[in-house]
Amino acid sequence: MIGFIGLGQLGLPIASNLLERGHLLRIYNRTASKVDPLLTRGAERAERPIDAVTPGGIVVSLLWDDASVQSIVTSEGFLDRLGPGGVHLSMSSISPEGARRLAALHAAKGSVYLDAPVFGRPEAAAARKLWIPIAGDRAAQARVKPLLEAMGAQGVFDFGPDVGAATVVKLVGNFLIGAAARSLGEGVMLAESQGVDPHAIVHMLTTTLFPAPIYQSYGKMIADKTVPFGPGAILKKDLGNLHALASATGTSMPIADRLYEIFTRA
């Protein structure tokens, strides 16, 4: 029995994938009714976060931000029940500092916090095409590996034993997605103002210099004028965490700063 917390846009398809592969889940979600459709497929409802936890077992969480993960972890009895041998596979996109703080809280109760934020839109989760960077205790990593594959990872990348590293990779990746999408948007807009067919320039660029899924999918949306610069809320949150980290470490990131300005102004 695996504990599962958070049936959001990514959590729902990931939980479905696990059920489909025969895992039994005990699921907690703030809006309890979202669990209903899964009850006939091998899931049980947990009334409180602690009810999703098996002592010494594995609990997976997929939440929005630092505050939401923190509130689960510090909820009544959660860490005591997880206890020695327990593993919390935390897949939310939070701050590296927050991840390290959460890891320390787990360690104090004998359990392990794994840092494994997931790359992939909901469609990619449904199609089992997720990419997952992971960091934290290596034995715990080995224990959750089959679970990551069952939930739809097409690739898992080990960033070492220190929690926070995978979260840094996730923030950098989302920054690069934002920078790529925004730059492409600016470039296509300029080209269009000069009479260039937006589909033609997107076609050329994404089959030659930039044959990457991000450029291809955002390029199509930009040329079609459906979503100019990508999903705002997620990028805004992650760029905020990236910005705070760059400021705290004194890293000069002029492109990231500009992108952050654009997303916070918007």
Next chain:
Amino acid sequence: MIGFIGLGQLGLPIASNLLERGHLLRIYNRTASKVDPLLTRGAERAERPIDAVTPGGIVVSLLWDDASVQSIVTSEGFLDRLGPGGVHLSMSSISPEGARRLAALHAAKGSVYLDAPVFGRPEAAAARKLWIPIAGDRAAQARVKPLLEAMGAQGVFDFGPDVGAATVVKLVGNFLIGAAARSLGEGVMLAESQGVDPHAIVHMLTTTLFPAPIYQSYGKMIADKTVPFGPGAILKKDLGNLHALASATGTSMPIADRLYEIFTRA
């Protein structure tokens, strides 16, 4: 006999490719001695730009900037000799406005100016892996197509009959290369400051979200600390042309502006 002007970093491998495919070239280069090694391979030396021109023929140029193309085109007798039926295949990376002005000068003398700036580093030229956007008179495009293939184009993309369109595509492409390389550099630097192995994050990002040659080649240089942010001079020139165009057309390009600041400050 094809006229060929400019044996720079790209011009030299491109001229070599043409000779290798059996084309005869009459070559003008400001530093005349650079033609010497090609004389035994089917090339003749032109003492002046006009000497590279065959009336009604094709002349290819690969020069540095607007001023250098302008100085060739307005050199003594050049356009008069090219005359009706002549085609100038201009492959330099200049400004769209400059390209349109040059096209008008040619049209006034009955010849055709084709806008075909080339994407590819010198190694790509030698390996016949160039990408070429082209714009201008369609009949002239058809006439130069075999030449583009012989010089090493793995793909030619038609942006229509209006000169300037291919140059816009080239500027946008170079902007995106600069933005990608610079963003990746910032991201990897931040990750490294957090203890993440730079090769590991580059490996993950360039095999998952960004499996594109630009990210892969710059990623390797960034992780190896060989060239942090790409060849400065070309990007600086092209970003300057892009910036001028965005200003002239009132296109908001905050990322491109920031990149331009970075490259002009450096």
